[in-house]
Amino acid sequence: MSYNVDFETGTHPYVEKDLQSISERNQDDFQYSHPFKQKLLSWGVEARGILPVPPELRTDTQYNQIFFIWLSANFNILSFSAGTLGPVVFGLGLRDTCLVILFFNLLCSALPAYLTTWGPKLGLRQMCQSRYSFGFFGVIIPSIFNLASMCGFCILNCILGGQTLSSVSGGGLSWTVGIVIISVISLLVSFCGYKVLTWYERLAWIPVLVxxxxxxxxxxxxxxxxxxxxxxxxxAILSFASTIAGFVITYSPLASDFTIYFPPEVDSWKIFLYSYLGFNIPIITVQCLGAAVVVAAPSVPSWNAGYDNGNVGGLLEAMLSPSGGFGKFLTVLLALSVTANVAPTLYSFCLSFQVFIPYLAVVPRYVFSILATAIIIPLSIVGSTKFYDTLTNFLGLIGYWASAYGAVILMEHLVIRRGRFDGYDLRYWNSPRKLPTGLAALGACAIACALIVPSMDQVWFLGPIAEKTGDIGFEMAFTVTAIAYIPLRYFELRFRKLV
Structure with missing residues (x-):
C-alpha cells in the first residue's frame, strides 16, 4: 500500500459537512491565518493536532529522543511514590517489593514500547490508530477513559510537586501555590508542542539524577x-502487581503520539528498544529506591518526621536536609521533575480530546493544553489531602481499561490484519462509514467486565475471585478481551470489509 495519504473524510450525511473542513488545506487555513497564530508558529509552537502526518513530513531522525521522553517522564517523584506503596499499603518487604517492581514492569512496558513503533509506519496519533478497531464513534469511549487517566496522572504529579515545594519552604509556601507553579510550568512546555517538548525531555532527567x-x-x-x-x-503480591501494571501499561493509549514524525523506513526494533529502556530504566530504579527509603524511614527520626501523614515530598526533603541550602535547592529541582511527566501528558490530552469530540479537530492543539490545566489545578488542590488513597485507587483502576484496550489493538493488528501496516487504508482514517463499527471491540471489553469486576481488589470493593487470589483484574481484562475480540471481529467483518 502507498503511504501517500488522501485525507478523505467520507460521506456520512450528519458529519460530512463538518469533517470535510479537516482536510490538510482547510485546517492549515483555519489555524494559521490569524496573525497571533502566525506569530506562535514563527516561535516554533506546534499547531498540528490529530491530522495524519504524511511521509514527506516524517523527517525526524533523532530516534533516541523517544528514549529521553520516557526517561524524563518517569524519572521523578511519582515513580518514587509508586514504589513506596509495596511496603506502606500492601505490607510487603523490600525484597518482595523490588521483585514485583522488576518483573511486572519488564512485562507490562512491552505493550506501550511496541505501540510506539506504529507511529512512523502510519503517521497517526495513537487514538486515531484505534479507530481501525474501535471505529470512529466507538473510540470515543476509550478516549474518555484516556482523558480521565491522563488527568489523574497530572493531578498526582502536581500534588507531589506542590507538596515538595511546600516542604522546602517550611510551610511558608502552601500546597495550593506549589500545585499552581507546577501546572503553569508544565503548561508552557506542552503549549509549545513537539520540538520544545522533545528538547525539554532530553535535558530534564539530568538534574533529577544529580x-x-x-x-x-x-x-x-x-x-x-x-x-x-x-x-x-x-x-498482597498480586494486588501490588496490579498497581505497578497500572503505572506503566496506561502509556499504551498515547504511545505513538511522540513517534509520528519519524520516517516510515526506521527499523521498528530500534524504536522498541529505545522505548523499552526508556520505560524500565527510570521506573524500576526509582520505584525500588522509593521502597528502600520508606522501609528505612521509621529507623531515621528526621526521615520519619518528614514523612508525617504520607508526605513523600517531606521525606525527600528530610533526606537532603543535611546538605543545608544546597539540599533545599536540590529538593526544588526534584519538585520540578514532575513537569517532565505532566507536559507530555498534557500534549497527548490535547490529541485525545480531539478524538473525543472530532469537530474540534480544526482547533489548534495548544488550546486544549490550557483547558486541561484549568481542569487539573482545582482537582489537584482537592485531592491533595488524601494522596495515598488517591494514588492506590487510581493506579489500580486504570490498569483494567488499559489492558482491555491493549488487547483489542494487538488482536486487530496481529490476528485480523496479520501484522501488516499496509492493511490499514489510511484514506479513511476520518471516515465514519468506512471504518469498523466498533461493536466488536466494545463488545469484547464488555464481556471482559464480567470477570474483571469479581477479580478486583480495591479499597471500596473486593471481588470474590480477588478475595482468594488477590487483584488479577488487569490479567483478566487482557486475556478475556483478546479471546472475545477475535470471533466478534470476524463476525463484524461479514458486514463491513476491512479498511
Whole structure:
C-alpha cells in the first residue's frame, strides 16, 4: 500500500459537512491565518493536532529522543511514590517489593514500547490508530477513559510537586501555590508542542539524577540493612502487581503520539528498544529506591518526621536536609521533575480530546493544553489531602481499561490484519462509514467486565475471585478481551470489509 495519504473524510450525511473542513488545506487555513497564530508558529509552537502526518513530513531522525521522553517522564517523584506503596499499603518487604517492581514492569512496558513503533509506519496519533478497531464513534469511549487517566496522572504529579515545594519552604509556601507553579510550568512546555517538548525531555532527567545521587550519598547508609519482613502472601503480591501494571501499561493509549514524525523506513526494533529502556530504566530504579527509603524511614527520626501523614515530598526533603541550602535547592529541582511527566501528558490530552469530540479537530492543539490545566489545578488542590488513597485507587483502576484496550489493538493488528501496516487504508482514517463499527471491540471489553469486576481488589470493593487470589483484574481484562475480540471481529467483518 502507498503511504501517500488522501485525507478523505467520507460521506456520512450528519458529519460530512463538518469533517470535510479537516482536510490538510482547510485546517492549515483555519489555524494559521490569524496573525497571533502566525506569530506562535514563527516561535516554533506546534499547531498540528490529530491530522495524519504524511511521509514527506516524517523527517525526524533523532530516534533516541523517544528514549529521553520516557526517561524524563518517569524519572521523578511519582515513580518514587509508586514504589513506596509495596511496603506502606500492601505490607510487603523490600525484597518482595523490588521483585514485583522488576518483573511486572519488564512485562507490562512491552505493550506501550511496541505501540510506539506504529507511529512512523502510519503517521497517526495513537487514538486515531484505534479507530481501525474501535471505529470512529466507538473510540470515543476509550478516549474518555484516556482523558480521565491522563488527568489523574497530572493531578498526582502536581500534588507531589506542590507538596515538595511546600516542604522546602517550611510551610511558608502552601500546597495550593506549589500545585499552581507546577501546572503553569508544565503548561508552557506542552503549549509549545513537539520540538520544545522533545528538547525539554532530553535535558530534564539530568538534574533529577544529580538529586538522587546526592540523596544516596547522604542517606545511603540507612538503606543497607532493611528490617526483616513478614512472609509475603500471594494476595498482597498480586494486588501490588496490579498497581505497578497500572503505572506503566496506561502509556499504551498515547504511545505513538511522540513517534509520528519519524520516517516510515526506521527499523521498528530500534524504536522498541529505545522505548523499552526508556520505560524500565527510570521506573524500576526509582520505584525500588522509593521502597528502600520508606522501609528505612521509621529507623531515621528526621526521615520519619518528614514523612508525617504520607508526605513523600517531606521525606525527600528530610533526606537532603543535611546538605543545608544546597539540599533545599536540590529538593526544588526534584519538585520540578514532575513537569517532565505532566507536559507530555498534557500534549497527548490535547490529541485525545480531539478524538473525543472530532469537530474540534480544526482547533489548534495548544488550546486544549490550557483547558486541561484549568481542569487539573482545582482537582489537584482537592485531592491533595488524601494522596495515598488517591494514588492506590487510581493506579489500580486504570490498569483494567488499559489492558482491555491493549488487547483489542494487538488482536486487530496481529490476528485480523496479520501484522501488516499496509492493511490499514489510511484514506479513511476520518471516515465514519468506512471504518469498523466498533461493536466488536466494545463488545469484547464488555464481556471482559464480567470477570474483571469479581477479580478486583480495591479499597471500596473486593471481588470474590480477588478475595482468594488477590487483584488479577488487569490479567483478566487482557486475556478475556483478546479471546472475545477475535470471533466478534470476524463476525463484524461479514458486514463491513476491512479498511
Amino acid at each position: 538529586v538522587y545521587v546526592v540523596a544516596l550519598g547522604i542517606g545511603g547508609k540507612h538503606l543497607l540493612n532493611p528490617p526483616p519482613a513478614e512472609p509475603a502472601s500471594a494476595i
